[in-house]
Amino acid sequence: MTGPAVDPALDPALGVGTSSAPARTATAVAALREPVDRLVDSSRRTFQNPYETRAWPATIDPERDWFFTPELSSLYGTGHWDRLDEAGRRRVAFHEALNFFSLNIHGERELMRGLALRLYRPDLAAVAPYLHHFIDEENKHSYYFGGFCQRYGHLYPSRQLATEVEGGAGADPDADLRFFAKVLVFEEIVDRINLVQARDERLHPLARFINRNHHAEEVRHLAFGRRLVEALWEAHAPAWSDRQVADLRRYLGQFYVMTWREHYNPDAYRDAGLDDPWEVAEQAWAAEAQRTRRRELSARSARFLLDCGLLTEEPHAAY
Amino acid sequence: MLRTDHDAPEVRATLRDWIASRAQDADATPALDGVRLFEQRVLTSLHLPELILLIERLRREPVDVTTLTAADVASIDAIVARWFAPGADR
Numbered sequence: 001m002t003g004p005a006v007d008p009a010l011d012p013a014l015g016v017g018t019s020s021a022p023a024r025t026a027t028a029v030a031a032l033r034e035p036v037d038r039l040v041d042s043s044r045r046t047f048q049n050p051y052e053t054r055a056w057p058a059t060i061d062p063e064r065d066w067f068f069t070p071e072l073s074s075l076y077g078t079g080h081w082d083r084l085d086e087a088g089r090r091r092v093a094f095h096e097a098l099n100f101f102s103l104n105i106h107g108e109r110e111l112m113r114g115l116a117l118r119l120y121r122p123d124l125a126a127v128a129p130y131l132h133h134f135i136d137e138e139n140k141h142s143y144y145f146g147g148f149c150q151r152y153g154h155l156y157p158s159r160q161l162a163t164e165v166e167g168g169a170g171a172d173p174d175a176d177l178r179f180f181a182k183v184l185v186f187e188e189i190v191d192r193i194n195l196v197q198a199r200d201e202r203l204h205p206l207a208r209f210i211n212r213n214h215h216a217e218e219v220r221h222l223a224f225g226r227r228l229v230e231a232l233w234e235a236h237a238p239a240w241s242d243r244q245v246a247d248l249r250r251y252l253g254q255f256y257v258m259t260w261r262e263h264y265n266p267d268a269y270r271d272a273g274l275d276d277p278w279e280v281a282e283q284a285w286a287a288e289a290q291r292t293r294r295r296e297l298s299a300r301s302a303r304f305l306l307d308c309g310l311l312t313e314e315p316h317a318a319y
Numbered sequence: 320m321l322r323t324d325h326d327a328p329e330v331r332a333t334l335r336d337w338i339a340s341r342a343q344d345a346d347a348t349p350a351l352d353g354v355r356l357f358e359q360r361v362l363t364s365l366h367l368p369e370l371i372l373l374i375e376r377l378r379r380e381p382v383d384v385t386t387l388t389a390a391d392v393a394s395i396d397a398i399v400a401r402w403f404a405p406g407a408d409r
Contacts, residue, residue: 060344157384159368250343254365261369267381278376 022123022171028235029126036130036296039220043133050140062094063087069197074264077289082294093266098153101145106158107186108138114179125170137217144210173236182255184225191218256318260294294319328402334395352395
């Protein structure tokens with residue numbers, strides 16, 4: 001990272017003294033300078049150009065190859081899965097891959113938007129050099145996900161609709177913490193899935209490559225996210241009311257539910273040839289094997305948030 | 320299994336129960352039907368994907384999310400008028 005270190009307490013852009021919320025954010029973020037420098041160096045060393053990749057086969061066969069690890073399928077462990085023949089399971093797995101990649105694109109679009117809104121905000125200036133890499137790498141991930149969906153299938157639309165404006169452009173510690181904690185939860189879950197699939201030798205090489213490539217860069221994003229979420233929480237939570245903290249905890253609990261719910265997409269089940277896809281989605285969501293899967297794949301992020309104190313109980317409603 | 324005949328009273332009851340089960344301070348009574356769900360923060364945007372899935376499951380038809388607006392899901396009355404009333408978009 002370049003540029004002189006700034007004492008947040010002396011920066012007029014942050015308000016007077018160290019007691020203002022922007023000044024507390026700046027102080028907390030400034031303490032991340034060394035780890036952020038290391039992440040910037042790592043991003044520069046592994047910089048890649050996805051636009052020159054030759055990874056794309058002309059055609060693929062969704063009923064011959066696996067494109068999603070069967071044990072991670074949203075139908076695995078349900079009667080719907082048991083009743084499918086082998087080709088049918090691979091067809092479901094292919095549409096699960098399309099849905100998973102679509103969810104990544106929708107999540108990364110909101111992520112890039114939130115990061116861009118915070119880029120060079122005075123109280124977050126110390127992490128601006130890494131935010132550039134973060135945005136750059138997320139954009140490249142979306143290029144791979146979108147490339148797969150557009151070449152071999154289509155993007156599934158998101159059922160999310162922005163009905164409330166969340167912060168970003170102005171200093172708002174509550175909005176910042178919600179944003180970065182959501183990013184952390186979303187990326188931790190995705191990364192668990194990427195990691196399993198990157199190692200799954202049954203998968204088509206293209207599916208393994210996209211998952212492996214994503215995991216390699218998400219490791220940095222997750223390291224950054226954990227540091228930042230913990231720093232923001234410790235800097236601001238002591239000044240917040242019990243009600244504000246309880247509201248934040250409820251919000252994060254619901255974010256787990258929303259994130260997981262979109263993995264059970266009736267559109268994907270319909271395209272895979274299943275009848276009554278809404279009932280399939282509802283039954284799969286409630287299946288014991290699926291509840292266990294969601295809990296296992298959520299465990300790492302939930303453990304972190306519990307250790308921080310940001311959560312006081314597991315997000316049970318999500319599983 | 321949910322009904323598929325678009326019976327508005329039953330749809331309203333199902334929507335009330337669902338909202339009350341997720342909101343902090345909301346009772347599953349007819350008084351909930353006119354409440355501005357998102358403006359009054361009974362629900363947040365994080366509840367929308369689940370709510371849309373419920374609407375789809377009640378209709379047994381997809382909701383075109385590319386044309387969806389906040390007004391379409393502003394209240395139970397708005398949801399019923401948009402998707403379940405006689406002559407509504409099906």
